[in-house]
Structures are given as C-alpha cells and as structure tokens.
Amino acid sequence: MLVKVLSHALASGVDYEKTLKARRNLSVLGIVLGLVVLVIVNLWKPEADLAFADFLKGVYTGTGIGLMLFSALFWVKVRKLLKDPELQKKTRIQEQDERQTLIAMKTSSSALLILIGLEYFALLLSGMFNATVFFTLLAVLIAVLVVMIGCKLYYSRRI
Amino acid sequence: MKNRVQELRKQRRLSQSELADAVEVTRQTIISLENGKYNASLMLAHKIARYFDLTIEEVFLFEEDE
Numbered sequence: 001m002l003v004k005v006l007s008h009a010l011a012s013g014v015d016y017e018k019t020l021k022a023r024r025n026l027s028v029l030g031i032v033l034g035l036v037v038l039v040i041v042n043l044w045k046p047e048a049d050l051a052f053a054d055f056l057k058g059v060y061t062g063t064g065i066g067l068m069l070f071s072a073l074f075w076v077k078v079r080k081l082l083k084d085p086e087l088q089k090k091t092r093i094q095e096q097d098e099r100q101t102l103i104a105m106k107t108s109s110s111a112l113l114i115l116i117g118l119e120y121f122a123l124l125l126s127g128m129f130n131a132t133v134f135f136t137l138l139a140v141l142i143a144v145l146v147v148m149i150g151c152k153l154y155y156s157r158r159i
Numbered sequence: 160m161k162n163r164v165q166e167l168r169k170q171r172r173l174s175q176s177e178l179a180d181a182v183e184v185t186r187q188t189i190i191s192l193e194n195g196k197y198n199a200s201l202m203l204a205h206k207i208a209r210y211f212d213l214t215i216e217e218v219f220l221f222e223e224d225e
Binding site (some may be wrong): 093094096097098099100 | 179180183184185187188191196199200202203
C-alpha cells in the first residue's frame with residue numbers, strides 16, 4: 001500500500017484521489033517524525049570522546065527540520081490538489097504519463113548500476129587505507145545486491 | 160515505428176496540448192511520438208486510435224522487420 005501511494009501505480013481518477021488522501025496522512029506522519037527527531041537530538045548527550053558530535057547534531061537537526069518542512073509543504077500541496085479537480089487531473093496525467101514513467105525507471109536503473117560500479121571501485125581503493133571503510137562499503141554493496149535480487153524475485157512473481 | 164499522429168492531428172486542427180489532454184498524456188509524450196523518438200504502449204495506441212476513430216494499424220505503421 002505504501003509503495004503504491006508513493007509510486008505512480010495508479011489506475012484512475014478515483015484511485016488518485018484516494019492516493020492523495022493517503023499521501024496527506026503520510027505527510028502528517030512526516031511532520032510528527034521530524035518533531036520526534038528534533039526532540040531526540042535535543043535530549044541526546046553524546047559521549048565526550050565522540051568525534052564530530054557537534055557536526056552530527058547539526059545533521060540530525062537538519063534532518064528533523066527538513067522532514068517537518070518538506071512534509072508541511074507537501075501537505076499544503078496535496079490539500080490544494082484535493083480542492084481543485086482540474087489541477088488534480090493535470091497532476092495525475094503528469095504522474096501517470098507513460099513516457100515519464102519509462103524515463104524514471106531507466107534513470108533509477110542506470111543510476112543504480114553506475115553507483116554499484118563506483119562503490120565497488122571505492123571499496124577496492126579503501127582496502128588499501130582503512131579496514132572500517134572497506135568493510136562498511138562491502139556490507140552496503142552486499143545489502144544492495146540482496147535487495148536487488150529480492151526485488152527481482154518479487155516482481156517476477158507479481159507481473 | 161512510424162505513425163500518422165501529426166498528420167491526423169493537423170487534419171483535425173488540434174494542438175499537441177489538446178491531443179495530449181484528450182488521451183491523458185503530457186504534451187512532451189505527443190511530441191516524442193510525432194518525432195518517432197518514443198513508441199506508444201498498446202493502451203496509449205488504442206486511446207489515440209479511438210480518439211481519431213481509426214484502427215491502431217491505420218495510425219501506427221508497423222514494419223515487417225519490427
């Protein structure tokens with residue numbers, strides 16, 4: 001359901017309206033999550049010897065604020081779409097356009113393959129300098145491959 | 160795959176936007192179709208043919224080696 005809501009797998013105008021309402025609810029969740037992240041960051045007392053703790057706090061704070069802001073703007077956008085049938089139809093066409101969908105699929109696929117290649121190159125290079133980085137990159141690479149295989153199996157059965 | 164979308168659209172004095180709205184795709188898709196850069200899916204081909212009140216084969220010209 002979440003995948004369908006976030007993706008472009010929509011059949012009709014009625015489906016699209018249901019999806020918009022689900023997205024509106026998700027955006028409220030996003031605002032709440034952003035708030036939770038901010039609360040946790042403020043309560044977090046990092047270890048004294050944790051390097052770049054201030055930088056990390058900044059990253060987490062930015063994440064929380066970003067999530068809240070993005071979710072709030074998204075909520076406003078979805079509310080506007082729900083009130084305006086013409087704009088809703090125009091947006092639905094933009095989202096469901098088959099050429100745009102094909103472009104998005106090809107982009108994702110190409111980007112993934114390029115990133116896997118670059119990551120493998122970085123993995124080989126990092127092995128000469130830092131074991132932690134090497135094993136982190138290796139773990140990420142294995143995770144990406146496992147997820148790819150999982151997705152392929154899932155869609156092979158589904159489609 | 161060649162098609163007669165541009166020819167049929169102009170015969171009916173339609174803009175690309177109007178045709179795009181009628182078959183529920185973006186104007187860029189119609190442009191790409193007319194330029195031959197993009198091949199319509201079966202669903203879209205059917206919608207376009209139905210809009211022009213023709214068969215798919217009368218709008219989209221399949222070549223033997225495709």
